[in-house]
Amino acid sequence: MAINELKNKKIHLIGVSGAEGSSLALFLIKLGCQNLIGHDFSNRAEFKKNYLLYHSEQSKDKSFQQINKIKKGLKVINYKNSYLKNIKDAEIIFAPYSWRRYPVNRPLKNLRKNQLFWHWYNLLLEYYQGALIGVTGTAGKGTTTGLIYSILKAAKKKVWLVGDSWQMMDFYQILTSGKPSFVVAELSNRALTFAEYSKKSPHLAVITNITKNHLDDHSGSFKKYIAAKKAIAKYQKPDDFLILNSLDFQTRQLKNFAKSKKIFYSAQSREKKLIKNKMIRGSHFTSDAAAAIKTAKILKISKTAIIKGLNGFKSRAGRMQFIKKFNKISFINDAASTRPEATMAAVKTFARGKVNLILEGYRHQPDKQQFLKLAKVINSCGVKNIAVSGRITKFLLPILQQTKARVFSTHNLAESVEKMCQNSRAGDFILLSPACESFGEFKDYRERMEKFNQIIKKISHGPKIKN
Structure with a gap:
């Protein structure tokens, strides 16, 4: 189907107040599509508030302009009480990758078997004319994606970064840019479940690692989770590249998977001497940098640009992000x-x-062995104090109390920050790294991230210091 054929299709968009849904809506409106129906499970009064929350990285004026364009360009938005109304009439359904997380979306499970069920990833697979670089992995995909993007920018390439579900994406500009250009896409296991509708893969695919995670998205099956990750390269051709972590057991098993060329990297690579950036510390981040370097070399990026890109890299919001020093x-x-x-x-x-x-949140069917490993790291790294809140507390406390750290059970994130401030010394770090999903106190990790930042900003005179 040619891109212009979308103009006359009956297209339904799920979650138009979110960054993914709004990006797709604005693209399809600009493309000239005439039969667009939006769905959002906020009510009419909440829609604007939710839109501002999910687009907090841009100005309110810009968000208000986008809201007006979306309301004018869509035939109708079905809010909470009429959510998914007439969805069976759709020829194409665009859904965010998180659609299956919400019980209200259960009707979509049957529809996706018989209708074209797309994600923004399918738009790139079907219509992007440049070089598509896809990055997935249980850990490190966000950092690796950012590093590749930083290197390509340093090489003065035309490049777009896509993938964070909170990030607006200008698909019209991306899909009309032509060659030569690059898109670096961070692809979760949920996004990759949409690959079957296009049966295509990125020209360069990177898999950082595969360990047990998000199994509730795959009926509790690690085998199904692995299959979702492998989908990034399933449809690659002989002139494509699959870049794999040689130190990860599951990625090593993919040496004969797909038709593409296999390229391996590791954190032990001699190329790590190129890294001078303090933001890239520890073997985990060195491994991500090694993946980015290997990708850049395949693309024939100069050593000068690679070094510049690595050392100019800044962490993304909520990912080892330095907020402030008090x-x-x-x-x-x-x-x-x-x-x-x-x-x-x-x-x-x-x-x-x-x-x-600071640990916080909720985990569906927590893996005790993984948290015992965390406890060992807490001891080996000499973590001084731990504050834990949320539904995970009852499960975690017995494990944490076996460590040498002082453990505080708190009612919420604000109280956790207060406890850590009261028990910190000059030169310390107060680290929010929850180890759990945010469902419970917060809608998602982004709301938790914003709340932490707000709490820190309210500390006007700095935390009390113990000498």
Whole structure:
């Protein structure tokens, strides 16, 4: 189907107040589509508020302009009480990758079997004419994606970064740019479940690692989760590249998977000497940098540009993000670390005996062995204090109390920050790295990230320091 054929299709868009849904709506409106129906499970009064929340990285004026364009360009928006109305009439349904997380979307499970069920990933697979670089992995995909983007920018290439569900994407500009250009896409296991509708893969695919995570999205099956990750390369051709972590057991098993050329990298690569950036600390982040370097070399990017891109890299919001320093105490926002493995990697990046850790949230069917591993890292890295809140508390407390750290059970994130401030010393780090999903106190990790930042801003005179 040619891109212009979309203009006359009956297209339904799920979640138009979100960054993914609004990006798609604005693209399809600009393309000239005439039969667009929006759906959003907020009510009419909440829609504007939710839109501002999900687009907090841009100005309110810009958001208001977009809201007006969306309301004018769509035939109708079906809000809470009429959500998914006439969805069976759709020829194409565009859904965000998180659609299956919400019970209200259960009717879509049957529709996706018989109708064209797309995500923005399908737009790139079907219509993007440049070089598509896809990055997935249980951990490290966000950092690796950002590093590749930074290197290509340093090489003065025309490049777009897509993938964060909170990030607006200008698909009209991307899809009309032509060659030569690049898109670097961060692809979750949920996004990759849409690959079957296009049966295509990126020219360059990177898999950083595969470990047990998000199994509730795949009926509790690790095998199905692995299959979702492998979908990034399933449809590659002989002139494509699959870039794999040689130190990860599951990615090593893919050496004969798909028709593409296999390229391996590791954190032990000699190329790590190129990294001078303090933001890329620890083996976990060095591994991500090695993946980015290998990708850049395949694209024939100069060594000068690679070094410039690596050392100019800045972490994305909620990913080992330095927020502020008060009275010689540094606050680090790593709210996007929703797994124990990611929190382990975060803790390891700091000097021994300097971390005050905040854990928070909820985990469906938590893996005790993974949290026991986290406890070992907490001990080996000399974590001083831990504050834990949320529905995970009852499960975590017995494990954390076996560590050498002082453990505080709190009622919420604000109280956790207060406890850590009261028990920190000059030179310490207060690290929010939850190791759990945010469902419970917050809608998602982004709301948790924003709340942490707001709490820090309210500390007008800095935390009390213990000498």
